[in-house]
Amino acid sequence: EGGGNMAASDAGDSEGLGGLSLLGLAPGAPSCPHGPALLFVKTSQGKEEGRRFYACSACRDRKDCNFFQWEDEKVSETRLAAREEYNRNHQPSFTHRQNVERYKYFVLLPLPKRKFCQECQQLLLPAEWEKHSDHQCLCDISTAQLKSPSQLLFPLENKKTNAQYLFADRSCQFLLDLIIDLGFRQVLSVGTPRLHEMIQSKASQEEDFSIRSLLLDIDFRYSQFYTEDEFCHYNMFNHYFFGGEAARETCRKFLHQDNGERVIMVTDPPFGGLVRALASSFKALMAMWKETEEAHNNQEMPMFWIFPYFFEARILEFFPSFSMMDYQVDYDNHALYKHGKTGRRQSPVRIFTNLTPSMIVLPVEEGYRFCSICQRYVSSDNQHCEICNSCTSKDGRRWKHCVLCKKCVKPSWFHCNNCNCCALQNHTCEKSDAGCFVCGRPGHKRSTCPSLSRT
Ligand code: SAH
Ligand code: ZN
Ligand code: ZN
Ligand code: ZN
Ligand code: ZN
DSSP states (O other): OOHHHHHHHHTTOOOSSSSEEEEEOOTTOOEETTEEOEEEEEEETTEEEEEEEEEOSSOOSTTTOOOEEETTOOOOHHHHHHHHHHHHHTSOSSOHHHHHHHHHHHHHSOGGGOEEETTTTEEEOGGGTGGGTTSOEEOSOOHHHHHOHHHHSOOOOSSTTTOOOOBOHHHHHHHHHHHHHTTOOEEEEESOHHHHHHHHHHHHHOTTOOOEEEEEESOGGGGGTSOTTTEEEEETTTTEETTHHHHHHHHHHHHHGGGGTTEEEEEOOOOSSOHHHHHHHHHHHHHHHHTSOGGGTTOOOOEEEEEEGGGHHHHHHHOTTOEEOOOOOOBSSOGGGOOGGGTSOOOOEEEEESSOGGGOOOOGGGTEEEETTTTEEEETTOOEETTTTEEOOSSSSOOEEETTTTEEEOTTEEEETTTTEEEETTOOOOSSOOOOTTTOOTTSOGGGOTTTOOO
16 A cells, blocks of 8 residues: 555544554654554544554554654654664564574473473573573473464463464364365465464374465464474564564565465454554565466465454455355354354354355355355355345344345344434434444444454
8 A cells, every 4th residue: 555545545444443543554664663663643533633643563552562653753863773772672582593493402302301481481491490490380391282382372362452362173174174175285374373383283294284384473482383484473464574584585485385376375363453454464465475477367365364254344345356254263262252053152253265255165064054146155044135135144143134224134133213224122323423333333433342342
């Protein structure tokens, strides 16, 4: 996206940023320890209000990164120098290279000497034990444990946007089987450490398993377990490779294997909003893939973007070629979002893809069927609506058609003559309001949308 046209059309799409709008990645933006900062502006009723400013792309909580600069602010040489030093000092204590060397040494240690500090989230070498003697440590770290770092590491959950929600085994296996059945060989895993781990461990165990994965993630703890060809420290909100040109080149090479013909990108970003920033990074990764050969014609790099269904319109705005699959992605550490058949609430998380929907075969035994009119697999309760001429349910329940709204709506909704749209029976009528950006319902703003809360 060019800097110029960002602002005009997009002021107003405050993505749950509490009256803030993301303008995007601007050329010449200042940097914080997480790479180039993003440009934001305060908005009120869809209009820009006040000065534009830069803030950290990765952290939404000021406690995690308090970078702030007005767009038109003059920054003195001294402050610039101090900032550069600050950014240097706020990089991880070991480099990726050092972590790879440490790992090589670690695996040579006998089991009783293999310790992992839970407090520092770090593999320890014997000389370091003493420094961590007050810390909770795990001992006898097995090779199997080293091959499943997502089980060994605590999922990050303190921060709003950096919370890690790990795939349930069933969903991870489903994704991998799908990738195999579709004939892909290279998986660019962007923020999907568990999928990466499943691929890596199969590749090391099964001789005829020919799929490779490269993990791009901001969680640097993973650099303790993977080489520079398997993991790049990457920020998906500003397309920033912390490892510089070498890491970028690793990614480029990975995308260009076998002419890039069997590459798919899979990503499961944090939901905190910032779809615009994600989309622009994913487009940059797609462009990187496209540099391969003219042979791709006008094709796009195949992609699975895993995200909640209520972001459908938002994703399609940036990727019109995408469609949303009915498959409900399950997570291990999401108590509320287990699969519907277990009697719990259903997961709102879906797969968005630019592949032909009919190719995405969903498991019948988990309650999906093929709709021959829509030419895609849908939830078995998702009824084909004759009037809309599609299977309209987004949440897996059977939706009903409202003739006044001229569309299908959730089963729990009723047409409200006051609001002139369908809503929950006990909603508060708010005629003037445009409705929530995420779910479209009146009465609340995006930041307090009930469908967004994950706890
Ligand atoms: N379901 C996935 C994990 C998704 S959680 C799995 O099981 O593999 C979101 C992931 O995105 C986490 O791994 C987190 O570390 C990563 N992430 C969060 N913010 C990021 C950023 N700014 N850039 C890159 N990765 C990020
Ligand atoms: Zn420690
Ligand atoms: Zn249908
Ligand atoms: Zn309908
Ligand atoms: Zn209605």
